[in-house]
Amino acid sequence: MILTALGLMSGTSLDGVDLALIETDGRQIRTLGPSGYRPYSAAERSLLREALVDAVQIERREARPGRLREAEHAVTVAHAEAIAAFLAQNRLKPEDIDIIGFHGQTVLHRPERRLTVQIGDAGALAKAVHIPVMHDFRAADVDFGGQGAPFVPVYHRALAQSLSREGPIAVVNIGGVSNITYIDGDDVLIACDTGPGNALLDDFMHRTTGQAFDQDGRVAGQGAPDEAWIASALALPFFALPPPKSLDRNDFAALKLGDVKPANGAATLTAFTAAAIARIVPLLPKPPASWIVCGGGARNHTMMRMLRERLAPASVESADALGWSADAIEAQAFGFLAVRGMKGLPLSYPATTGVPFPMTGGVIARP
Ligand SMILES: Nc1ncnc2c1ncn2[C@@H]1O[C@H](COP(=O)(O)OP(=O)(O)OP(=O)(O)O)[C@@H](O)[C@H]1O
Ligand SMILES: CC(=O)N[C@H]1[C@@H]2OC[C@@H](O2)[C@@H](O)[C@@H]1O[C@H](C)C(=O)O
Known part of the structure; x- marks a missing residue:
């Protein structure tokens, strides 16, 4: 049965809430609908930055020390506002949507302690928008x-099924952290985080x-990367580990560039992200x-540009170009x-997250 779902993502870049409508049976994509975006205000962003610091103290995933309770409320309200605006813009009613997929905001990710914390109150959101909300996608996996x-x-x-490109195909997501999906035919699906995305660069800027x-990489484009610094950062043990592996947004926050000009610092951090993505290649089957x-x-x-240089002779295209x-x-x-x-279908697999068997997940909150 085809269902209409509204997906919501508030990523590790802390920039805002992305929304998108999709019609699917969970295997194939029937239609990709409209999408939307609700940026966080400067005040919400700084509250979230503080929440990330307070989250380091969390030992149990329900705990909300420091400003986390306030941040959770702000995240829930921002999502409710984003949904209301999206429905109005697209002339949709709550009953047009079967399910909301609510990721929430990751504030701490420590899988080695079986702990991953996404804030956002799904019960309150379901009541506010009158649509069932699925949330807590990652919890069962780390358990x-x-x-x-x-x-x-x-x-x-699912997207790559209808793509005519020479395989193996790698899809890279460069958000706050970068992650890769490696697809080789119908049977091989391997994934992991590769290293930094934009978070280190954003924090530096x-x-x-x-x-x-x-913006558009203009500052980095005027600088020169410090290759020696990049080589020493890539010597951290994380980069030699084979997939599956994952990161917390702030895992590399301790890496310091020293006193550098903005253009050179931005060039170095941009090249570090590209080099960390290229570093995964020898750890893949092909x-x-x-x-x-x-x-x-x-x-x-x-x-x-830096990705193309480091991944040559492979082709490198942006998702929009496809x-x-x-x-x-x-x-x-x-x-x-x-x-x-x-539908109880797997969300993660041994080769994508290291679970012992394919695992479904998510919890439904009803209005
Ligand atoms: N025009 C642009 N030029 C350069 N960088 C950009 C541009 N637009 C967005 N970005 C970068 O992308 C980041 C947002 O990326 P994205 O929305 O994919 O991250 P996210 O979903 O928050 O993260 P994650 O995938 O880690 O959860 C911004 O913080 C910025 O660094
Ligand atoms: C714990 C967490 O929220 N991780 C994010 C983060 O941002 C990118 C990378 O690190 C990825 O592993 C993940 O997000 C995407 C959406 C994912 O789970 O596929």
């Missing part, structure tokens, strides 16, 4: 010893220039022939995952 991330690979596989991010880049990093021209939506893809994925969860 069974999985990495709890990445979860978009099953959706990347924020600190040194006051800008939220390096080098991917075709790379597809999604997430906000696909809009960074310097990042795309007619996929680089921005909406994760929101679509959580709509798709909500339908899979409703």
Whole structure:
């Protein structure tokens, strides 16, 4: 049965809420509907940044120390507002949507402690918008010893079914953190986080220039990467580990660039993200022939140039160039995952998150 799902993603970049409508039976995509975006205000963003700091103290996933309770309320309200605006813009009624896939905001990710925390009150959201809400996608996976991330690979596989590109295909998402899905025919699906995405670069830009991010990669495009710094950062043990593996947004926050000009610092951090993605190639069964880049990093021209240089001779295209939506893809994925969860289909596999067997997941909150 085909269901209509509204997927919602608030990613590790802390930029805002992405929304996307999808019609699917959980296996194939029938229609990709409209998408939307509700940016966080500067005040919401700084509250979330504080919440990430307070979250480090969390020992049990229900705990909300420091400003986390307030941040959770802000996340829930922002999502409710985003849904109300989306429904109005697209002339939709709550009964037109079967299920909402609500990822929430990750504030702490420590799979080795069987802990991954996404804030956002699904019960309150379901009541506010009068639509059932599926949430807590990652919890069952980490309970069974999985990495709890990445979860978009099953959706990347569904998208890639109708793609004519030479395989193996790699889909890379450059969000706050970067992750890869490796697809080789119908039977091979491997995934992991590869390293930093935009978070280190965004934090550096924020600190040194006051800008939220390096628009189109212009600042990095004027600088020179410090290859020695990149080589020493890539010597961290994480990069030598084979998939599956995952990261917390702030796992590399301790890496310091020293006193550098914004252009050189931005170039170094952009090249670090590209080099960390290229570093996964020898840990895959075969080098991917075709790379597809999604997430906000696909809009960074310097990042795309550096990826092409480091992944040659493979082809590197942005998801938008294929007619996929680089921005909406994760929101679509959580709509798709909500339908899979409703049907009891697997969300994660031994080769995507390290769970012992294919696992379904998600919990439904009703209005
Ligand atoms: N035009 C642009 N030029 C350069 N960078 C951009 C541009 N647009 C977006 N970005 C980068 O993309 C980031 C947002 O990416 P995205 O929305 O994919 O992340 P996310 O969904 O929050 O993260 P994650 O996938 O880790 O959960 C911004 O913080 C910024 O660094
Ligand atoms: C714990 C968590 O929220 N992880 C995010 C983060 O952002 C990118 C990368 O790290 C990925 O592993 C994941 O998001 C995507 C949507 C995923 O689960 O596939």
